[in-house]
Amino acid sequence: MLKIKNLHASIDGKEILKGLNLEVNPGEVHAIMGPNGAGKSTLASVLAGREEYEITEGTVDFEGADLLEMATEDRAREGLFLAFQYPVEIPGVSNVNFLRTALNEIREYRGEPAISAKDFMALVKEKSAIVELDAKLASRSVNEGFSGGEKKRNEIFQMAMLDPKLAILDETDSGLDIDALRIVANGVNKLKSDKNATIVITHYQRLLDYIVPDFVHVLYNGQIVKSGPKELALELEEKGYDWIKAEFAH
């Protein structure tokens, strides 16, 4: 589904990703862990198409197409979803209205007919239940006045609405209390199928108790330096990142 080969990316002339390789197949959950500044959020940003990053080398193949050549919206339309670390508040733009526009533009891109108002509202009802998001919250302005937990639940609600092939969760656990974490993780697990895949980017192992990964990768200094089964996350939690730093420091 996703093949990242030798990816180099920099911002303001500073190289952050230094030859990253990763392959994700349908049905898989990958966790990417690493210390602060390793390049975790850069990876998420580059995959979603943030224009401030410059790709200097490498390729990203998504379902047989060159992801790096696509505009941000086309990546979303092809089935990529990024759950933001810091979801943006957009005053006056209603959550459901924008989602209907998004859904219909995605459908148009795929040559499908627009969703009817009735079907859309049924979908909102069904999907908001997955993350226990109040229907009122769903129709309010995007993230405006939402608590940290509500914002993250709203991200997963949107993910449920858009039904992506590949979801990237960027530090979705940050700032969540244990109840909110459980709700968000349950939501992600309910959306899991053998056709879609998830990349969970996190600093802490805690989230991985709820979203159990098939693979854990350690990102350090712009590269994936270690990969292993879910137990690797526990090892990192126990030992911290210092041993990685010691092992791979240049």
Next chain:
Amino acid sequence: MQTIEKESAASVNWQLKGTFLLNPELRQKALEVLEHTPFPTTKTEAWKYTRVAKIKNSNLAIQENPVTLTGNFGLSTESIQYVFINGHFSETLSSKTYPDGLKIGALSQMDDAEVRVMGGNVLLDGEVFSSINTAYATDGLYVHVSAKMQIEPVIEIIQINTDQHMLSNLRHVLVAEAFSEVKFVQRSISVNGSDNFTNVISEIHIGKNAKLTMDKLQEENETCFQISTELVNQHQDSNFTINTVTLNGLLVRNNLTIEVDGQNCETHLNGAYILNGNQHVDNHTVVDHKVANCESNELYKGVIDGKATAVFNGKVYVRKDAQKINAFQSNANVLLSDDATINSKPELEIYADDVKCSHGSTTGQLDEEAVFYLRARGLSEASARQLMVGAFIEDVIQKIENEAVTDRIHEILKERFNWVIE
């Protein structure tokens, strides 16, 4: 040494023949003002950011004899409609029936004696456009709502310009007596018209405990000029709302002056302007709190694209002894292009010591992080931007209660700016 006489407004190269309405003495006074007053320049404080040379140098002419058009120009079939074409009342396009408690008609259809007493409240000294209007007004609407009458249908004043280089001077007088209620729409449109200039003054009197609402919708052709002046006088316990929405026109200037003369009044001023191309829209507002215990709210929002320029100058006076005034004023702007300009100047002048007043002005671009967020959910960049500016301006539009007006606004936003607002 030789002194160069400044060019007086009277020397303008316009064709100013016709039959004029107002009191001859008043007209004479206005003509005298024009003899010795030049057009304002950017050195004139009130016109600092708005150049009127384009108007001055146009070869404008007054429509001497009424012209006719066919069509339906109202926004709602429920409303009472009064249509003026190039400054002249169009009887055929206007409503024939109206409810009890309402005296309504074109000035040109009224007795001279009745018209003679009108128009004297407008300041002429130094005011070129008000003087032009006073000297050359060809028609206007007179509305008198009797005390305690609630007028259910909206009164639509439809100002049409047609043909080219036409100058329309309209003078409306709107009176709502004590405890009455009335709603207006003043809409300016072009029907096969371009390069025209509409110069309109509305005198509005709101009696004790009366409520008057005015929705102004400016959607003339992008080559047209408009100067629109409202002089409003509020008596005690009255409620006045004016919503000014400017969606087209080459140069549009709104002068809104509200004198709050009685206690316990409410005053609401909302404005939205959406500009593109070379448009220039200037909103000047004055709220003059002369007495205590009143509230005024002002919210103006603009979206400016292309090489367009907007001006906002909002002044609130709180006179000495006008205690317990709550006055709020806000102007917010979004600039969509590097060549778009806004000159925003909110002003408070307070001479009382127990008041609650605030003002603010913000200007910015769209939040790019929000645009990215929406795109990351599958919206095209254009949709994302449109959705955001739409939400920004909708804040003002939703204050308009008349659905026929908001429907029309959304229609124009779709046609002219390609926005779709839910």
